[in-house]
Amino acid sequence: MEKKISEKTLRKSFRHWFFWHGCSQQAESMLGLAFGQSMAPVVDELYDTKEEKAAGLKRHITLFNTEPQVGSISNGVICGLEEANANGTGTPELISSTKVALIGPTSAIGDSLWVATFIPILLTICLSIAQTSTELAWLGPVLYMLIYPAGTALLSWKLFRLGYRSGIDGMHGFMVTGQLDKLTSSMTVLGLLVVGALTASFVDVSIPFQIVRDVFDPAAGELLENQVIFNADDMLNSVFPGILSLGLTIGVYYLYSLKKWSPLKLMGLILLIAGALTALGYLTGVFA
Amino acid sequence: MEIYQVVLISLFVYLGSIGSIVGNTIGWYTLGRPLVASFVVGVILGDVPTALLVGIPLQIMYMGNVTPGGAVAWDLSYATYIGVAGAIVFGQGMEAAQIIGLAVVFAGIGGLVGQVMWNISYALNLPLNRLAHKYADAGEVNKMYIPNMVLGQLIGFACRFIPAVIVLTTMTTASQQTDFATLIPGWVTTLLGLFGGMMAALGMGIILSFLLKKRYHWAIFLIGFTLVTYFQLDIMAVAVVAILAAILYYTVLSNLPAKEGAEHGKEN
Numbered sequence: 067m068e069k070k071i072s073e074k075t076l077r078k079s080f081r082h083w084f085f086w087h088g089c090s091q092q093a094e095s096m097l098g099l100a101f102g103q104s105m106a107p108v109v110d111e112l113y114d115t116k117e118e119k120a121a122g123l124k125r126h127i128t129l130f131n132t133e134p135q136v137g138s139i140s141n142g143v144i145c146g147l148e149e150a151n152a153n154g155t156g157t158p159e160l161i162s163s164t165k166v167a168l169i170g171p172t173s174a175i176g177d178s179l180w181v182a183t184f185i186p187i188l189l190t191i192c193l194s195i196a197q198t199s200t201e202l203a204w205l206g207p208v209l210y211m212l213i214y215p216a217g218t219a220l221l222s223w224k225l226f227r228l229g230y231r232s233g234i235d236g237m238h239g240f241m242v243t244g245q246l247d248k249l250t251s252s253m254t255v256l257g258l259l260v261v262g263a264l265t266a267s268f269v270d271v272s273i274p275f276q277i278v279r280d281v282f283d284p285a286a287g288e289l290l291e292n293q294v295i296f297n298a299d300d301m302l303n304s305v306f307p308g309i310l311s312l313g314l315t316i317g318v319y320y321l322y323s324l325k326k327w328s329p330l331k332l333m334g335l336i337l338l339i340a341g342a343l344t345a346l347g348y349l350t351g352v353f354a
Numbered sequence: 355m356e357i358y359q360v361v362l363i364s365l366f367v368y369l370g371s372i373g374s375i376v377g378n379t380i381g382w383y384t385l386g387r388p389l390v391a392s393f394v395v396g397v398i399l400g401d402v403p404t405a406l407l408v409g410i411p412l413q414i415m416y417m418g419n420v421t422p423g424g425a426v427a428w429d430l431s432y433a434t435y436i437g438v439a440g441a442i443v444f445g446q447g448m449e450a451a452q453i454i455g456l457a458v459v460f461a462g463i464g465g466l467v468g469q470v471m472w473n474i475s476y477a478l479n480l481p482l483n484r485l486a487h488k489y490a491d492a493g494e495v496n497k498m499y500i501p502n503m504v505l506g507q508l509i510g511f512a513c514r515f516i517p518a519v520i521v522l523t524t525m526t527t528a529s530q531q532t533d534f535a536t537l538i539p540g541w542v543t544t545l546l547g548l549f550g551g552m553m554a555a556l557g558m559g560i561i562l563s564f565l566l567k568k569r570y571h572w573a574i575f576l577i578g579f580t581l582v583t584y585f586q587l588d589i590m591a592v593a594v595v596a597i598l599a600a601i602l603y604y605t606v607l608s609n610l611p612a613k614e615g616a617e618h619g620k621e622n
Contacts, residue, residue: 082499082503084377084379085375085376085377086373086375086377086499086502086503086506086507087377087378088372088373088374088377088378088381088382089373089502089503089506089507089510090373090479090482090501090502090503090505090506091372091373091476091479091506092476092477092479092480092482092483093476093480094480094483095483098483098486099482099483099486099501099502099506100502100506102486102490102498102502103498103499103502103503106495106496106498106499107495109495110495110496116492116493117493118493119493119495120490120491120492120493123489123490123493123494123495123498124487124490124491127483127486127487127490127498134378135378135379135383178564181383182564183564183565185383185387186417186418186561186564189387189389189413189417190417190589190593191593192389193389193410193413193414193589194588194589194590194592194593195590196389196406196409196410197410197588197589197590198588198589198590200403203402203403203406204393204402204406206389206406207389207390207392207393207406207409208393210384210387210389210390211384211385211390214379214383214384215379215380215383215384218379218383219379222379248604248607248608249604251603251607252600252601252603252604252607253600254565254567254571255574255596255599255600255603256596256597256599256600257561257565257596258565258566258571258574258575258578259574259575259577259578259581259592259595259596259599260578260589260592260593260596261558261561261562261565261575261578262574262575262576262577262578262579262580262581262582262592263578263579263581263582263587263589263592263593263596264414264554264558264578264589265554265555265558265575265578265579266578266579266580266581266582266583267582267588267589268410268411268414268554268558269551269552269554269555269558270551270552270554271551271552271555272548306583307583307584308579308582308583311555312579314552314555315555315558315559315562316559317555317559318555318556318558318559318560319558319559319560319562319563319566320559321559322418322559322560322563323559323562323563323566329418329419329556329560332556332559333462333553333556336549336552336553336555336556337549339552340545340548340549340552341545343548344541344544344545344548347544348541348544353540353541353544
């Protein structure tokens with residue numbers, strides 16, 4: 067009789083992966099042990115002898131890594147291959163090599179599409195809600211807490227099913243149809259607009275430098291004391307509002323993206339600049 | 355902070371870290387995000403407005419912290435839970451900009467502790483491989499959860515919960531000794547205010563490095579920027595405009611090949 071993974075076992079395998087993929091992450095096998103735990107019910111159902119089960123488990127606790135939420139598609143694909151193997155139409159070598167081959171593309175898509183694009187965009191939208199009014203500020207985090215886990219769980223499960231049902235070909239179709247590219251570039255447009263607005267609203271840089279003099283006002287014929295005749299911020303902002311915030315952000319982008327500075331180093335640099343500006347402000351009398 | 359508050363916050367530090375019992379989707383990517391973390395701390399400490407006052411800038415600052423490729427650049431969960439709690443405990447009577455600056459500093463301390471703890475748990479997890487291989491060799495399908503879910507979990511819990519309790523208790527004790535608002539010199543709070551405002555550039559700069567793929571993307575970014583500086587729109591308004599723009603962009607992209615095909619048809 068042909069062997070088939072039951073619906074119940076598939077769900078169990080997915081559940082193990084979804085909740086516990088990160089528990090035992092380490093340098094030797096990365097997410098390998100979590101993958102092994104998620105495959106254990108499948109191996110148990112498909113194979114009868116102790117030896118077959120041992121062999122099945124052993125091939126799934128080797129090195130494996132991915133972006134686990136989108137990467138659940140790999141678990142689906144491997145479930146399909148195990149099923150084929152149990153029915154004699156696949157080989158253990160095929161399973162192992164496919165597993166290794168899946169690491170690269172699933173990590174890349176997961177990280178770039180979901181983690182680096184979707185999460186920040188959803189966060190910025192919820193941030194803007196939290197920002198709108200003090201009374202409704204709680205709505206932002208609460209919405210994120212509901213939408214993100216529910217949406218991700220659904221996506222992760224659908225991808226797992228897709229991987230199981232249509233195997234490596236189905237995954238290929240999902241990745242190269244171009245539909246994904248269009249979606250990503252549209253989300254990028256959304257993200258860039260909001261990030262631009264966030265930069266303008268939240269990045270706050272000012273040069274505390276001003277010149278204060280007593281000025282003689284010919285119209286009134288009297289001496290006006292302590293007039294600000296030059297303010298660095300007002301001057302710069304009349305040229306292009308927010309030019310310093312923009313400059314600092316682009317500077318960080320440049321150092322991070324092109325000069326490969328670490329966030330910690332950048333933090334140190336910002337602290338240094340803030341220190342220098344504080345000193346300048348006290349020297350020129352802007353801060354008292 | 356009362357003892358139950360320290361315990362609750364420490365529990366969430368653990369839940370929001372990588373590999374907790376609720377999974378990374380609910381943990382690291384939800385409870386660990388500063389927007390959510392600050393809200394949780396606010397609820398626990400009974401001061402949601404202050405928590406979100408510092409949580410929103412922290413979220414912007416750490417927006418770029420998304421662990422691509424599994425490399426943890428900064429332990430976000432530690433950073434925000436400790437940062438927000440520190441700002442609420444020590445920031446009594448300070449102005450908004452200074453409370454934010456304070457949160458940034460405490461988040462830095464928390465992030466460092468978290469980073470050390472992550473490295474420790476990463477090393478402690480290594481022997482789990484031996485146990486997993488032992489069970490696998492014996493074909494023990496029903497024991498495969500032990501090295502991963504049970505022991506990995508316990509190590510993670512010990513490495514997050516215990517240090518968090520220690521850090522938070524120390525903070526509570528320190529805050530009871532003196533009134534920090536009067537103790538900290540004026541120039542420090544000024545510096546903290548400036549630093550807090552500038553740190554937002556860190557998150558925005560890093561997130562730009564993910565989003566900017568083509569040269570004309572700079573123009574889109576600058577449209578968002580000038581919508582605020584020239585037209586004084588608030589973020590929500592820009593978000594709505596951005597969603598509409600993205601829908602149009604998607605539609606145009608989807609119709610491109612079809613249009614080419616139609617023109618091709620006409621020529622024939």
